[in-house]
Amino acid sequence: DQQVKQNSPSLSVQEGRISILNCDYTNSMFDYFLWYKKYPAEGPTFLISISSIKDKNEDGRFTVFLNKSAKHLSLHIVPSQPGDSAVYFCAAGYLSNNDMRFGAGTRLTVKP
């Protein structure tokens, strides 16, 4: 049972434009959400997180938005750069522990 869903397997954007990656979750008890980035032949690396008490968290070019009523979060990358090309995983879980559930990932391609 997939509790975290990333419905877009791939996304292609032009360099300099905004990339928007989406994620939906089904468990309303989740209170902590993260995005990870994964390059080929490497493990995922932590990118940005947000707890359920906030609806936005920003770190440089990366912003995560959380809509609790819709059980939806998104990652915005602006401006997008070719080095951002990777697979992005959304994860959700509980702030009280580290039991995180991951989505299937979205492959982002940023074209020069």
Added chain:
Amino acid sequence: DAGVIQSPRHEVTEMGQEVTLRCKPISGHNSLFWYRQTMMRGLELLIYFNNNVPIDDSGMPEDRFSAKMPNASFSTLKIQPSEPRDSAVYFCASSLWRAGSPLHFGNGTRLTVT
């Protein structure tokens, strides 16, 4: 900081053989996780440990899979007997057992069962 170390990086084996994947977590981390990545299901949590004790193994597919953590610096994931459908990339991750502590992943073991 050497990061999470997994071995081997690649494993090719025949159906029915035993496979053992190894993981060394980051020193000082007290939580360890095993994930499996497939095209169909993405990253699935198989099992995780806190302070070397298995907390949740509900993601382990079946009895052919077992995991151990004999001490704070080493864990194994064993598949016996292996089947072609076990072919996937297996990731180990570690973290501090602390609210909001992100997972640190190893580079994975790509398992191919023929």
